[in-house]
Amino acid sequence: MKLFYSAASPFVRKARIVSIEKGIDDQIELFTSEREKRLDELGPDNPILKVPTLIDDDGEAWFDSPVICEYLDSLVPEPKLFPKNGMTRWQALRMQAIGDGGMDDAVKLAYEAARKPGSRSPYWLGRWRQAVDGALNILNSEVVSLSERLSIGPIAVGCFLGFLDQSRVIGDWRAYREDLALWYEDFAARPSMQNTVLKRK
Known part of the structure; x- marks a missing residue:
């Protein structure tokens, strides 16, 4: 492949x-x-x-x-990262949607912030920052579900948080989100995370 x-x-x-x-x-x-x-x-x-x-x-x-x-x-049958059915599947897909949505807005925010000052859109900078903060807040409040089992949900969330660390596009996202920060500290230590650390452009 x-x-x-x-x-x-x-x-x-x-x-x-x-x-x-x-x-x-x-x-x-x-x-x-x-x-x-x-x-x-x-x-x-x-x-x-x-x-x-x-x-x-x-x-x-x-x-x-x-x-x-x-x-x-x-x-490959195992480990199953996309649960087949039931609430476990929907919860994993929901967390993937939050992680992917946060990544999408964070990437857009990074591109906009990289433009020349006179070319940046205050509206979109604010809009995407609000969306990223919203994703972080809901993840912090639902962090227990991220710890239940490895699935596509925690993987997407881990990639979202890793991009925020790599880009520094919103500064310290950990402030006031201690539960999420503690979860990410453990998750980021997985070999799959360590072997795929993003490179700065």
Whole structure:
């Protein structure tokens, strides 16, 4: 399999963590894909030109990260990162949605903050910051559910928090969120997290 990636993408990191936790990371070749080259590299397979994009052994393209992660989870029975049914599944997917949503807004916030001062939008900076803070607050209040079992939910949340550490886009997110900070300290020590630390651009 081939995984097209950017070293700074938290969504790519999520897919890589799943492959490590499933024990199949050695079956995936990594190909870096920068924005200016994606039309040529990904255009024939992925019309939205985003990473991660996974090409399986049959040449089928899978995207975006939730689809890639569930596909990888289906290849090996255990550990099951996407529960099959019941409230356990919905809780895992809900946590994934919070983690992914937080990542999406944090990435947008980082791009906007990197623009020249006169080109930045105060409205969008405020809007995305509010969304990131909202995601952090709800995660802090529901941190017990993150500790129940390893699933795609905690993985997505871990990637969200890791991106905040890497980008420093909102400063110290741990302030007033001690429970979430303690959970992340333990989760970030997992080998799959340690082996996929994001690189600064």
